[in-house]
Amino acid sequence: MSRRRSSLRRSKYEIYNEILSIIYYQSDLPLTRIARAANLPVDRAKPLLQFLQKRNLIYEEEDEGLTVYRIAPNGVEFLELFKRLAKLVPSEDDLEGVNF
Template sequence: MSRRRSSLRRSKYEIYNEILNIIYYQSDLPLTRIARAANLPVDRAKPLLIFLMARNLIFEDEDEGLTVYRISPSGVEFLELFKRLAKLIPSDDDLDGINL
């Protein structure tokens, strides 16, 4: 059971990618909506957003008095590169049955 459970875990890069995709496609979202869409507790999502802001992948903005997050050009570039890497590197599920 633990093997299956570990294969369901997302890497930190998969989580960054998911958050960036959510912000890219839904734009101008507050923390709670991003956390819910990424299936993360708010207290775990906030440090991830701070991490992404520190690397200029997203930025905070105000919309009618509400703090919202938007993706930067660097964030869009990250999404493009992540998609290219995902095509080059097979997931663990793709390697089932292959002896390495």
């Protein structure tokens, strides 16, 4: 199986989409559960959540003494736009073997 290393890596936007999807579908999750679900180390997930929070895509709240993350309306809009964009623009894997 000879997949190129670059095709195994997720783009930043794919990671943002995955994190937002996890929060959207599972809601009220702490950092560690989000990191585990997104297959990211916690030390890498934390700055990504801060990035999404600064852009009003997610917000954090205290729930029974635990900091949890929830998706904001802008985060839902991001998910919708990402889904539309993914339909319009094929991935590199879809273009394998196509010559331009």
